[in-house]
Amino acid sequence: MKTTLLMAGIATALMVNTAEAQGQTGRGPDLPGFEQIDADNDGLVTTAELQAAIQAQAAERFAQSDTDGDGALSAEELAAAAAAREDARRERNMTRMIERLDANDDGLLQMDEMQARSEDRNTDRQGRMFAMMDTDDDGSLSAQEYETALAFMAERGDRGDRGGRGDRGDRGGRHGN
Numbered sequence: 409m410k411t412t413l414l415m416a417g418i419a420t421a422l423m424v425n426t427a428e429a430q431g432q433t434g435r436g437p438d439l440p441g442f443e444q445i446d447a448d449n450d451g452l453v454t455t456a457e458l459q460a461a462i463q464a465q466a467a468e469r470f471a472q473s474d475t476d477g478d479g480a481l482s483a484e485e486l487a488a489a490a491a492a493r494e495d496a497r498r499e500r501n502m503t504r505m506i507e508r509l510d511a512n513d514d515g516l517l518q519m520d521e522m523q524a525r526s527e528d529r530n531t532d533r534q535g536r537m538f539a540m541m542d543t544d545d546d547g548s549l550s551a552q553e554y555e556t557a558l559a560f561m562a563e564r565g566d567r568g569d570r571g572g573r574g575d576r577g578d579r580g581g582r583h584g585n
Contacts, residue, residue, distance in 0.1 A: 431574065445457055447460060473485050473488075509522065
């Protein structure tokens with residue numbers, strides 16, 4: 409049982425390490441295949457083979473980061489490696505965004521595609537904000553509800569509780585009651 413758990417843990421670590429090294433999310437054909445890990449080609453993967461594969465992945469990541477080849481990682485090399493991972497992550501996110509929003513399947517986002525998404529988000533956000541302000545749930549705002557909401561948002565803003573993105577009201581529930 410312990411050996412099975414150890415093997416599962418090592419296999420998971422190998423996949424995570426490989427995905428991180430390649431800037432992936434743990435899926436896709438770039439993960440090492442069973443044949444690559446099975447060093448002696450006996451059709452079985454041992455703990456030693458998994459450990460060797462993990463060490464090889466770590467050595468490869470280190471070598472890729474050690475751009476001057478001196479066998480050590482400077483702050484600049486670490487920063488460059490981190491920036492490269494972040495750039496790859498951004499690229500994946502932008503690609504996914506295009507895939508998700510590209511209504512006409514041309515591989516590009518036109519203004520109307522972007523506006524449709526923005527309108528959906530704004531309508532949803534405005535609906536949530538209105539619901540927070542409508543404390544008696546009657547579908548309309550009284551002057552008192554409106555003033556209470558404005559005062560609450562101003563108070564949150566004065567305390568610096570905006571999280572860097574502007575006043576959003578109370579995320580945790582209703583206010584003013």
